[in-house]
Ligand SMILES: [Zn+2]
């Protein structure tokens with residue numbers, strides 16, 4: 001599989017010359033399976049770059065998988081020009097929380113007064129699939145197996161694991177989780193997702209904070225990078241990409257953080273927008 005980072009900024013986009021290296025767009029990633037299957041994680045403003053990459057491939061089916069519906073993971077829906085083309089089909093899949101599910105969130109946003117063109121008038125084929133349970137198993141086009149589990153985050157969030165049955169590679173995508181607030185059951189489920197049936201090849205994870213940020217951000221829904229490395233080490237995952245960068249963390253701050261990260265784990269790095277990774 002190959003993974004493209006359209007954006008990995010958290011909470012709000014950032015702009016300007018101080019944010020060029022790691023990028024200022026919010027979370028949206030594109031995964032290409034070994035048979036060319038296309039799966040997009042979340043639709044933050046990085047969706048614009050993801051759509052550019054999709055447009056280089058043959059028009060057809062795309063699965064858009066949502067972790068949850070906070071605006072930093074939805075705001076790029078309007079930036080997807082492929083929604084206005086008849087030859088593309090999007091299967092929008094996501095969990096249902098107390099505040100609603102994928103259809104509620106997307107149809108509310110892609111309609112006036114928030115956007116001039118209602119989703120009903122878009123040319124692409126849009127279809128909704130509500131995950132029956134967050135830990136349900138989905139099989140997509142036979143080769144990509146998708147599993148999920150609930151992780152601690154205000155309002156709820158789902159972490160996903162993708163296994164490519166054909167080439168045996170695997171990825172865990174865990175944005176927006178507050179590891180320090182986990183219950184024992186959430187810890188068990190998430191660690192299982194990471195290590196079963198074998199440790200994932202790559203962990204993409206929310207590392208919004210540092211341990212030094214301390215108590216000030218308890219309840220904000222995010223994890224410190226030190227905990228992310230501990231998760232990777234304890235589950236035997238060799239490679240990690242840390243993301244959901246804080247909106248005010250500029251390139252200089254993130255480069256300094258990456259130095260600390262690499263000293264502790266040479267297989268870990270901070271995610272950069274525009275980067276392709278082979279899994
Ligand atoms: Zn977020």
Ligand SMILES: [Zn+2]
Nearest residue numbers: 070153176221
């Ligand atoms: Zn969130």
